[in-house]
Amino acid sequence: QVQLEESGGGSVQAGGSLRLSCAVSGVRYTRFCLGWIRQAPGKEREGVASIDAVGGIRYADSVKGRFTVSKDDANNTLYLQMSSLKPEDTAVYYCAADASPTSGPYCWRFPDFGAWGQGTQVTVSS
Numbered sequence: 497q498v499q500l501e502e503s504g505g506g507s508v509q510a511g512g513s514l515r516l517s518c519a520v521s522g523v524r525y526t527r528f529c530l531g532w533i534r535q536a537p538g539k540e541r542e543g544v545a546s547i548d549a550v551g552g553i554r555y556a557d558s559v560k561g562r563f564t565v566s567k568d569d570a571n572n573t574l575y576l577q578m579s580s581l582k583p584e585d586t587a588v589y590y591c592a593a594d595a596s597p598t599s600g601p602y603c604w605r606f607p608d609f610g611a612w613g614q615g616t617q618v619t620v621s622s
Contacts, residue, residue, distance in 0.1 A: 497522050497611070498520065498521070498522045498523050498593050498595045498611045499520070499521045499522045499611065500518055500519070500520055500521075500591050500592065500593060500611055500612060500613035501518065501519045501521075501613050501614065502516060502517070502518050502589065502590065502591050502613040502614065502615060502616040503516070503517050503518075503519070503616060504516040504517050504616060505589060505616030505617045505618045506617075506618070506619070507619040507620075507621065508581055508618075508619070508620055508621075509620070509621055509622075510581060510582055510583055510620055510621065510622045511580060511581065512581050512620070513577070513578060513579045513580075513581065514578045514581065514618060515575060515576065515577050515578065516532070516575065516576040516578070516589055516591075516616060516618070517573055517574070517575055518530070518532075518573065518574040518575070518576075518591035518613060519572065519573055520572040520573065520574065520593065521572065523572070523595065525569070525572075526549070526567065526569060526572055526574075526593070527549040527601055528548075528549060528593060528594050528595045528596075528599060528600075528601060529546055529547075529548050529549070529593070529594040529599065529601075529602065529603035529604070529607050529609075530546065530547055530548075530567060530574045530591065530592070530593050530594075531543060531544070531545065531546035531547070531591070531592050531593075531594075531603065531607060531609060532544040532545050532546070532565060532574075532576045532589060532590070532591055532592075533589070533590045533591075533592055533609070534585075534587035534588065534589045534590070534618075535587055535588050535590070536584075536586060536587040536588075539587075542556060542558070542587075543556060544556050544559055544563065544565075544576070544589070545559065545563055545565035545576060546565070546603040546607065547565050547566070547567055547574070547603070548601055548602045548603040549601035549602075550601050550602070552602065552603060553565055554603060558584075559578075559585075561580075562578065562579050562580045562581075563576060563577065563578050563579070564576070564577040564579075565577075574591055576589070576591075578618070581618075581620045582620060583620050583621065583622045584620075585618060585620050586618060586619050586620050587618060588615040588616070588617055588618075589615065589616055589617075589618050590612050590613050590614075590615045590616075591612070591613045592607075592609035592611060592612045592613070593609065593610070593611040594607040594608045594609050594610065595610065595611055596608050596610060
């Protein structure tokens with residue numbers, strides 16, 4: 497069973513940078529969609545970014561130009577580099593995987609993220 501574990505969260509001042517990591521275990525290769533999702537108190541969860549197994553990347557409009565998603569397939573690790581952070585970026589950030597055998601390598605419009613990490617808190621102060 498695929499398992500995910502986030503790390504790298506913390507507190508940073510507005511304008512600063514932070515890099516989140518997500519270790520993927522339980523599979524030999526991450527040939528499926530991986531994504532970052534965040535949820536702030538009182539708000540609905542928001543898909544932040546996704547990356548598929550064939551180079552396709554998508555970002556939410558709110559983070560375009562500031563966040564970069566990448567992965568290291570050799571080490572089964574997903575990353576989210578966050579720059580120019582804003583207070584509104586404050587949220588719990590989760591990594592997730594659509595490892596369903598029927599989903600294939602792409603991130604569909606509505607990925608079936610069946611596996612989630614525990615979340616890591618990101619707090620951006622002004």
